[in-house]
Amino acid sequence: MLNTSDIMETINMIQNENLDVRTITMGISLLDCADSDIDKSCEKVYNKIYRLAKDLVKTGENIEKKYGIPIVNKRISVTPIAMLVAASGGDPVKYAKTLDKVAKAVGVNFIGGYSALVQKGFSAGDRELIESIPRALAETEFVCSSVNVGSTKAGINMDAVKLMGRVVRDAAELTKDRQCIGAAKLVVFCNAPEDNPFMAGAFHGPGEPDCVLNVGVSGPGVVRAVLAKMPKEAKLEEVADVIKKTAFKITRMGQLVGSEASAALGVPFGIIDLSLAPTPAIGDSVAHILEEIGIEQCGGPGTTAALAMLNDAVKKGGVMASSAVGGLSGAFIPVTEDAGMIDAARSGVLTIEKLEAMTAVCSVGLDMIVIPGDSSPETISAIIADEAAIGMVNSKTTAVRVIPAIGLKDSEELEFGGLLGSGPIMKVNTKSPAVMIERGGRIPAPLQSLKN
Amino acid sequence: MKAVITVIGKDMVGILARVSATCAESNANVIEVTQSVLQDYFAMIMIVEVDKMNCELDELKKRLADNVPDMIIHVMHEDIFNSMHRI
Numbered sequence: 330m331l332n333t334s335d336i337m338e339t340i341n342m343i344q345n346e347n348l349d350v351r352t353i354t355m356g357i358s359l360l361d362c363a364d365s366d367i368d369k370s371c372e373k374v375y376n377k378i379y380r381l382a383k384d385l386v387k388t389g390e391n392i393e394k395k396y397g398i399p400i401v402n403k404r405i406s407v408t409p410i411a412m413l414v415a416a417s418g419g420d421p422v423k424y425a426k427t428l429d430k431v432a433k434a435v436g437v438n439f440i441g442g443y444s445a446l447v448q449k450g451f452s453a454g455d456r457e458l459i460e461s462i463p464r465a466l467a468e469t470e471f472v473c474s475s476v477n478v479g480s481t482k483a484g485i486n487m488d489a490v491k492l493m494g495r496v497v498r499d500a501a502e503l504t505k506d507r508q509c510i511g512a513a514k515l516v517v518f519c520n521a522p523e524d525n526p527f528m529a530g531a532f533h534g535p536g537e538p539d540c541v542l543n544v545g546v547s548g549p550g551v552v553r554a555v556l557a558k559m560p561k562e563a564k565l566e567e568v569a570d571v572i573k574k575t576a577f578k579i580t581r582m583g584q585l586v587g588s589e590a591s592a593a594l595g596v597p598f599g600i601i602d603l604s605l606a607p608t609p610a611i612g613d614s615v616a617h618i619l620e621e622i623g624i625e626q627c628g629g630p631g632t633t634a635a636l637a638m639l640n641d642a643v644k645k646g647g648v649m650a651s652s653a654v655g656g657l658s659g660a661f662i663p664v665t666e667d668a669g670m671i672d673a674a675r676s677g678v679l680t681i682e683k684l685e686a687m688t689a690v691c692s693v694g695l696d697m698i699v700i701p702g703d704s705s706p707e708t709i710s711a712i713i714a715d716e717a718a719i720g721m722v723n724s725k726t727t728a729v730r731v732i733p734a735i736g737l738k739d740s741e742e743l744e745f746g747g748l749l750g751s752g753p754i755m756k757v758n759t760k761s762p763a764v765m766i767e768r769g770g771r772i773p774a775p776l777q778s779l780k781n
Numbered sequence: 782m783k784a785v786i787t788v789i790g791k792d793m794v795g796i797l798a799r800v801s802a803t804c805a806e807s808n809a810n811v812i813e814v815t816q817s818v819l820q821d822y823f824a825m826i827m828i829v830e831v832d833k834m835n836c837e838l839d840e841l842k843k844r845l846a847d848n849v850p851d852m853i854i855h856v857m858h859e860d861i862f863n864s865m866h867r868i
Contacts, residue, residue, distance in 0.1 A: 331785065331828065331859060331862050331863070333826055335862055335865070336785055336787065337787075337824075338866075339857075339861065339865055340855050395839075395858050396857055396861045397842075397857035397861070398857075398861065578865045578866070581864045581865045582865055585861060585864045
């Protein structure tokens, strides 16, 4: 029997608290599309993606209508393209253009997987692909790119880190007349998950099935709203408990949508990614949750502890609600996509150093941070190395998505619009890490015992 | 299969009549209705059987919105409530 308050609660969540399913992402393996002729390979890629994903958007829309729940994004992730480049050779940007074309044809809003996994070293195709990323992102609209430069088991490939500093800068440089958008579609990972449905870091790992449907749920607004109703003197375990219960409900909705979509498309259901993904919309902010827990402004002392609790409670609630949880699963802290973070960054309360500490306790990393346009490639590399080290040592996923604001003055802001939001330029420490970055080589994998 | 219709807004004459008439027109069988009016605020939840309906759920929502303007109307499949609020 349905009861009135449950019904009204759900409707209120959707109507007033921005509850939505953030993304249904179809993962497609392209391993069987590899051909020694790059043009043939591209043709096979186009045909396979089109065949499997042509009904994805329509199916998503039908589910939205049936349940009255917004499914904000429909997306595709594919096998890291470096693997196809290894077989075909040729200019990797051809693949990017193929992906862009098929994304447009099936109507998805992003396609991820212009990627390379180089945590231990470069194999055939990897270097070519990485070098081509700035051009690929500048010449396409929907393609997203990611590179995994480290892992707990392999250590950090510092040659790749060095390369990525320049690639990030070039990606921004080539798109400087479009708010440096190239860099906003490029993520550098440590311990990248193979089943992540969220962009820009989604790719379809080589260990995944041929085709699979992953779902990313969201709902920072809902969590904030329930916390706002709690008395200020409620103990933290009670706060954690309320977050857990809310995460459970949100995830159950994602599970329903995911299983419905996978049945309709005839594709196995992969995982639910239990992330609190903020949007620039008022009330849909992770920073505001932290402030609701009792931090005056996000970035102040206590932020890391509050975030650690939030992140853990979301996972605990969500795990029981779903048959399979995976991806990144946690609270996202992308600065430009979160109204509360933008305010905190503008006022100077939130700094990159504090964000770095926050990434040690939450998914995912230094995300959507606008940095000065004159930041050197070495500095960007060193930021990547710091973040990868946190991920490597703590056996967690970390990532860097920084956007050098090429040609902008310190007081100016980048405006991406839509879900990517906008943000002020954050200060970066200018002491030079050049000698360390120039060394290159590899940081060995860390010891997994004697943990202190 | 059941769906939940909710209608919220300022109270006026004939809301229930118009909603039920629209359901009848769409061949949706009304199973249960709860309604309350607090001051001027009208809130109604109606559970309807939708198996034999002559249109899709979102079409029913459109018809309701046309017939009962100025109210906030949701038409949602019951599974969403069951999965969110039942273990």
